[in-house]
Amino acid sequence: MSDGAVENASNEAGEESGTNSRRYFLIQATSAVAAVGAVGAAWPFIKYWTPSAKAKAAGAPVKIDVSKLAPGEMLSPIVAWRGKPIFVVYRDQSAIDSLEGDTSGLADPDSKNPEQQPEFAVNPWRSERPELGVYVGICTHLGCSPKYVETENFEETGQGGFFCPCHGSKFDLAGRVVAGVPAPYNLEVPPYRFESDTVIVIG
Numbered sequence: 001m002s003d004g005a006v007e008n009a010s011n012e013a014g015e016e017s018g019t020n021s022r023r024y025f026l027i028q029a030t031s032a033v034a035a036v037g038a039v040g041a042a043w044p045f046i047k048y049w050t051p052s053a054k055a056k057a058a059g060a061p062v063k064i065d066v067s068k069l070a071p072g073e074m075l076s077p078i079v080a081w082r083g084k085p086i087f088v089v090y091r092d093q094s095a096i097d098s099l100e101g102d103t104s105g106l107a108d109p110d111s112k113n114p115e116q117q118p119e120f121a122v123n124p125w126r127s128e129r130p131e132l133g134v135y136v137g138i139c140t141h142l143g144c145s146p147k148y149v150e151t152e153n154f155e156e157t158g159q160g161g162f163f164c165p166c167h168g169s170k171f172d173l174a175g176r177v178v179a180g181v182p183a184p185y186n187l188e189v190p191p192y193r194f195e196s197d198t199v200i201v202i203g
Ligand code: FES
Pocket: 139, 140, 141, 142, 143, 144, 164, 165, 166, 167, 168, 169, 182, 183
């Protein structure tokens, strides 16, 4: 091979090497930009997935002090948990006895719908302690808030309970729905536990 040919071959090899280096650099740079872009595009979603302090607080457990609640009363003012009103009623012995008596006027007296209460509330009073009932105060028909009926008895059950003024649904003192009313289910029992004799933690 002549000197000229050798020089040309050498120049071509140099140019090819330079082209490969530039291509490598461009691929690396493009990948880096794409990665940054992908993180940037996903950032609003990542932020969305991360619960805010406000959202965490809204879902946090709520403590309820029942030390001043007397037999026959419902706790007032009503406490909210996860945006839902929580009814806490203190039943006297005659109310407890009536819950264990005739249940023929009720749609689901044995709490067979598992979605309406935790396992510990599958009993005649639908609560951990017979005297203290804890219920979500939202009618299972269309979501109105029932009123506590303390001094009158429903003819179907012979006891008071909760009356929904929107379409006339009735629930007994354990939140069990009366048969034949628009509401299809018993009132919901939230998850809760007793932190002490007089403090209930909801959630
Ligand atoms: S919302 Fe309660 S009866 Fe309709």
